[in-house]
Each structure stands twice: as structure tokens, then as C-alpha cells.
Amino acid sequence: MSKYTAKDFFVDWYRAADPNVNSATKTNRMAALDKIIMCNEIEEWFSIIQIILLENPANEDTEWFATFFKEKDETFPLINNLNHLKILAKVAICMLLEAEESYVGDFVAYSILTSRFLHKERLDVNEIVLSNYAEKYLDNSIPLGRKLIEKPIEKMSLDEFDEKSEEAITWAAILPLFQRVNELSDRQNALSEESNVLWWLFGEHLKTNGQHFKEAGPVSVALLGAIELASLTQYEYGFPSSRDILTKAINLSTDSLKEVTFSEVLTSIPALLKDVILKYYKEEYAIILPTLSIIYDGLNANGKDPANLISEKYGVPSEQKYSLYQISDQLYHECLLKVNWLPNE
Known part of the structure; x- marks a missing residue:
């Protein structure tokens, strides 16, 4: 820049x-x-x-x-x-x-x-x-582009005290200890998060429905996997390697993968996703949650052709293809945006 x-x-x-x-x-x-x-x-x-x-x-x-x-x-x-x-x-x-x-x-x-x-x-x-x-x-x-959603220990500041006061001298002595505890806590959270994600990936099963990745199929793994990975994420900005993690999960579900249209995605969506998606979808913020919005509208087409509905509302040509990896990673980040910044009411 x-x-x-x-x-x-x-x-x-x-x-x-x-x-x-x-x-x-x-x-x-x-x-x-x-x-x-x-x-x-x-x-x-x-x-x-x-x-x-x-x-x-x-x-x-x-x-x-x-x-x-x-x-x-x-x-x-x-x-x-x-x-x-x-x-x-x-x-x-x-x-x-x-x-x-x-x-x-x-x-x-x-x-x-x-x-x-x-x-x-x-x-x-x-x-x-x-x-x-x-x-x-x-x-x-943020270093590494990540920040914990909640800090276990509040940051202390000496600015609250007169620098020559007894309190300031005391805090000056113990503040490095608090800072060190914060650092160790951050590392522990990062290790815990990484461990949980790796066990999820190595287990090759979706928590949402208990299906093995291969049994669930690539579309279910791409969508439900993105949501499950978001639920395992403890940091606001998510994993820098989220695309690689989701790519690995999707590859474990299929031996061959082609690009798909949103119409093809919608026809392969598991029924239970409709309930799950409601947790993350927020209509008034649809413009910044495009994948969630397309999936939600496709699932609630009310008899209309989902392909035509999506094309008319979002300007996405019915024949336009996307990589499932791209859709999955996009959905993952939209879930983080919804959970970490948008109001829940």
C-alpha cells in the first residue's frame, strides 16, 4: 500500500x-x-x-x-x-x-x-x-491477525496511581507477573483451540449429525464443517489457515471434487442445516453475510425456483460456479462476523 x-x-x-x-x-x-x-x-x-x-x-x-x-x-x-x-x-x-x-x-x-x-x-x-x-x-x-474473544484476566495499568504512591510501587512489582499470566493464558487458549480443531479434523465426523465425512458428502462437510469450525474458534479473526483446514475436511469426504453452482449446493444441503443456519443468519445484515443469505433464501424459497430467486436477488448467474473450498471458507468467516460483532437480539 x-x-x-x-x-x-x-x-x-x-x-x-x-x-x-x-x-x-x-x-x-x-x-x-x-x-x-x-x-x-x-x-x-x-x-x-x-x-x-x-x-x-x-x-x-x-x-x-x-x-x-x-x-x-x-x-x-x-x-x-x-x-x-x-x-x-x-x-x-x-x-x-x-x-x-x-x-x-x-x-x-x-x-x-x-x-x-x-x-x-x-x-x-x-x-x-x-x-x-x-x-x-x-x-x-493484531500479531498474527488474531485476538482472543475474551481475556481471562483484565489488563492492569499504572496510570491509575500516583507514580510515587505505595500502590504504584506495589503494582510496578506485580504487573509483570499479571502480564506473564496473560501471555501463558493466551498460549493455553491457542493450544486448546488448535487441539480441538485437529481432533475434529482427524476424527472425520461432523458433530452436528454424527456422520462420517464420506457419508455426509462434500456439500454437507463444506457447510456444516464451516459452522463447526467456527464454533471451535476462540479468536475473533479466526484461523489464518482456515481455508486449508476446510479443504482437508472436504477432500476427506470425496475422491473427486468439481466446482458447483449455488443451485447444486442447495439441492444437496442436509435438512438439519435449515435450523442450524438460523443461529447465524441475520436478515438486516444480509449484505455482509452473502453466503448465509443465499443459503437461507434458497432454503426458504417457498415453492419458487431457488436458482431464479438467487439470480434475481443477488445477481448471481445460475450457471456461475464456485469452488466448495471457497464457499466453505467464506461461510466460516461470516459465522465469525455474526458471533463476534453483530447483536444477538
Whole structure:
């Protein structure tokens, strides 16, 4: 990625919406964007993601977003402004992902990578390649790109005490011990997670229905295996080698594997998956859970041809083929996104 920041590129990027952009415009837009990246609610950033991904985003999302820019520049258009808002939404996300690691940054980066499965052309159009920003954020924010979902011991800080107080001296002595315990606990969790996954893989049986991988077949292993691997994952970002793990599981279920269409996947889905998928599917977040959404809609076609339904709703040609490895790994990461960041209500 370039050494320059999103602010440096702003004028070049924004010319697509306003060919006459000048320094005053940049100053006003930057002031609004600086305020936007202070937003710390998942729902607010999901609205920004939807402005980018949806052809016709909801009025409440666009009006809320436009308000930031109108406050800083009374000439900012409130109608016929979608091109402006889409570019500004992308710049906002780039700026967020360039800032310090945060909970909303984690959510946005992960959401970009899951939604890329169906919407790459909207995320990475022209010069603003959001996928690159998301990947760099996740690579740099956490060593090995992973973080425990829950810390067993809270981090201590000496900032709470007067540095010369008795409490500060005491904490200074024992703080390294707490830090060491945290490190050991992290390692233990990582080893436990790895052990559980390896036993699952070596056992060659799906926990959901008790079937041997070969008996279940490649589609069941690809889908149920992804969900089961997600349930064994103790870290927010998942296994860096998740694709390899799921590939091994799928290969154990079949001697030959071809690419499949979503229609072929849906005709081979085990009946019990319908109940399992409800645990992870969340309709209002469908845009960032594309595989879950396609499977859910296919299972609930209500007499309609699933292939036509998927083609019409998601723009996926009925004849388009995907690797089962790709579908499985995509589903795995969507399950992690749902569990770790999206509300359960």
C-alpha cells in the first residue's frame, strides 16, 4: 500500500464526484470526515457500508451521512448526491482503517472482506481499493491477525496511581507477573483451540449429525464443517489457515471434487442445516453475510425456483460456479462476523 494516506488522496478521489474540488472543499469535507470517524457504534458504520454496497441505500442512511457534510458546508447537495456520498463513505472507511485499532475498525475490516464475495466490484472500484485497506488493518492491528474473544484476566495499568504512591510501587512489582499470566493464558487458549480443531479434523465426523465425512458428502462437510469450525474458534479473526483446514475436511469426504453452482449446493444441503443456519443468519445484515443469505433464501424459497430467486436477488448467474473450498471458507468467516460483532437480539 502507498505511503500516502486517504487524506493525501482525497482530492484525486473526490474529483469523480466534483471535478472542481478545491482546497476549501477539501477542508470542509475533511472536517466532516474527522467527526465521522469518531462514531463508535456498529450500526453507524454498517449504514456507511450499506451506502457503498447498495445500489439504492435507504434514505435514512444517506440523510444521516449527508448531515455531517452539510454542517460543515452549506452548499453540500442534499439531493442527487449519491455519487458524492459513496465516495465519501469509502474515504471515511479508509480513514477509520488507517487510525488506531478499534472495535468498529475490526467490524468494518471484517465486513469488507466477507461482503467482497459478491460485491468486489463495488468495494474496489476505480482507485479506492477498500479490500487492501481491510487486509492491511487486520494484518497490522493484531500479531498474527488474531485476538482472543475474551481475556481471562483484565489488563492492569499504572496510570491509575500516583507514580510515587505505595500502590504504584506495589503494582510496578506485580504487573509483570499479571502480564506473564496473560501471555501463558493466551498460549493455553491457542493450544486448546488448535487441539480441538485437529481432533475434529482427524476424527472425520461432523458433530452436528454424527456422520462420517464420506457419508455426509462434500456439500454437507463444506457447510456444516464451516459452522463447526467456527464454533471451535476462540479468536475473533479466526484461523489464518482456515481455508486449508476446510479443504482437508472436504477432500476427506470425496475422491473427486468439481466446482458447483449455488443451485447444486442447495439441492444437496442436509435438512438439519435449515435450523442450524438460523443461529447465524441475520436478515438486516444480509449484505455482509452473502453466503448465509443465499443459503437461507434458497432454503426458504417457498415453492419458487431457488436458482431464479438467487439470480434475481443477488445477481448471481445460475450457471456461475464456485469452488466448495471457497464457499466453505467464506461461510466460516461470516459465522465469525455474526458471533463476534453483530447483536444477538
